[in-house]
Amino acid sequence: MVTQELQEKIDEELEKGEKIIEETEKIIEEINRLWENNVSEEEIRSFVYDKYKELFPQFNENMLNILSETAFLMTTVGKKVRINLSNEQIEKLGKIKGKSGVCGTCLEDITKNEEVITLPCDEKHIYHPDCILPWFKLNVNCPTCRKDLRELL
Numbered sequence: 001m002v003t004q005e006l007q008e009k010i011d012e013e014l015e016k017g018e019k020i021i022e023e024t025e026k027i028i029e030e031i032n033r034l035w036e037n038n039v040s041e042e043e044i045r046s047f048v049y050d051k052y053k054e055l056f057p058q059f060n061e062n063m064l065n066i067l068s069e070t071a072f073l074m075t076t077v078g079k080k081v082r083i084n085l086s087n088e089q090i091e092k093l094g095k096i097k098g099k100s101g102v103c104g105t106c107l108e109d110i111t112k113n114e115e116v117i118t119l120p121c122d123e124k125h126i127y128h129p130d131c132i133l134p135w136f137k138l139n140v141n142c143p144t145c146r147k148d149l150r151e152l153l
């Protein structure tokens, strides 16, 4: 026999569970959106934690961590490691003029009055900005020498 009081308690818990699922779905969408906008993993993690904390102030830190981690792992970013340069890192690849050589991507000659991007790899490979910048949306290394640039930027 379920008393009125117990029934209310059960309903309340079920409602809370539904709210968690509902809010988690929204948070997952938001995480994917942030990720597409190149927001860092660290910033995304703190956004998720704060969001749950705001939605469920009754939960302790441990519970908030579990919820955040679960939501995070259900997103695109949680399933893969970062494989592109962040906007911040790309900005550090300043465009300069006065270099001549061959663009490592299109293999066309670069003249001294063209803008180039010099990568911080040992050989300082040069590229046309239009040739190299799209590359870093999906890669972290110099296309010529394969040097991982993440630690150099």
Ligand SMILES: [Zn+2]
Pocket (backbone or CB within 6 Å): 103, 104, 105, 106, 107, 108, 127, 128, 131
């Ligand atoms: Zn080029």
Ligand SMILES: [Zn+2]
Pocket (backbone or CB within 6 Å): 119, 121, 122, 123, 124, 125, 142, 143, 144, 145, 146, 147
């Ligand atoms: Zn290189």
